[in-house]
């Protein structure tokens with residue numbers, strides 16, 4: 001039997017399976033549309049339900065496709081089903097090709113429309129003004145810590161956190177031409193990327209190369225594309241958009257370099273079964289204050305996944321605390337801890353409760 005005739009029965013099987021998958025996907029989309037009609041003019045996107053769908057798919061999966069791969073495929077199917085109800089518009093810190101845009105696509109899939117903004121401030125404002133449905137904003141990086149500007153914005157925004165995205169960050173060294181390092185005057189990157197790659201930069205570049213911080217990695221790529229005597233540290237997506245050569249790949253100092261983003265919108269999310277709650281807490285300036293802020297969570301057996309202090313913009317040497325806890329704000333245990341916390345704190349703001357990232 002020739003090779004081709006051995007392939008034939010498998011190809012016929014695949015053709016028949018593809019038809020079934022196609023019919024089933026359209027069947028699924030019809031149900032999503034029916035749900036959309038029942039929701040009327042209300043909120044169509046339900047992050048808790050989407051997280052449950054993805055978790056269930058991972059649990060049901062028996063391979064050979066990996067859990068992550070099937071979850072990614074279902075993320076895209078849900079994205080298209082949601083777009084049949086109504087496509088979502090997502091604001092992000094641009095320009096095109098930033099990690100924030102990648103995070104938005106990872107969370108909402110490719111059927112969502114993404115709107116590029118110049119700053120994190122502007123991306124939140126767009127949603128506050130209802131010109132976009134949701135915003136994806138970076139909050140912390142595993143190497144460099146918190147993104148201060150986002151945290152500051154969380155204090156005052158009326159938006160609610162309704163999701164989180166966790167994205168592995170790979171940085172590449174990019175140039176318009178593969179020329180010698182001696183013909184290099186400047187390397188552009190976002191300040192966080194410069195910090196995340198500082199060992200690589202020190203080891204590989206001459207001291208004469210200036211490190212210039214710009215507003216985003218995509219902006220760095222855009223600038224590097226205009227001048228062969230410059231380089232950029234940026235993502236694969238930015239390399240493709242600005243047609244740059246990859247001179248060195250994965251130059252981040254920490255191999256597990258990961259950034260966490262929050263998704264914010266106008267809705268409160270109901271419990272999904274595996275949730276987190278983000279809080280901003282103002283502590284009074286007195287002895288034992290920090291202990292009193294933490295104690296209610298210990299008392300109720302609630303685990304903290306983040307604890308960060310930043311200077312309060314209102315009073316010198318006063319601090320606000322950014323606390324993430326396991327559990328949903330509607331859980332009894334969390335409610336009890338918040339009641340105790342409110343007795344101790346100057347203010348407690350619930351930024352939102354949302355499903356733990358599945359992908």
Ligand SMILES: C=C(O[C@@H]1C=C(C(=O)O)C=C[C@H]1O)C(=O)O
Nearest residue numbers: 032035045046049050078081082
């Ligand atoms: C279909 C629904 O609407 C949207 C689409 C979903 C899906 O395709 O599974 C899940 C949640 C919603 O974001 C729903 O609410 O169940």
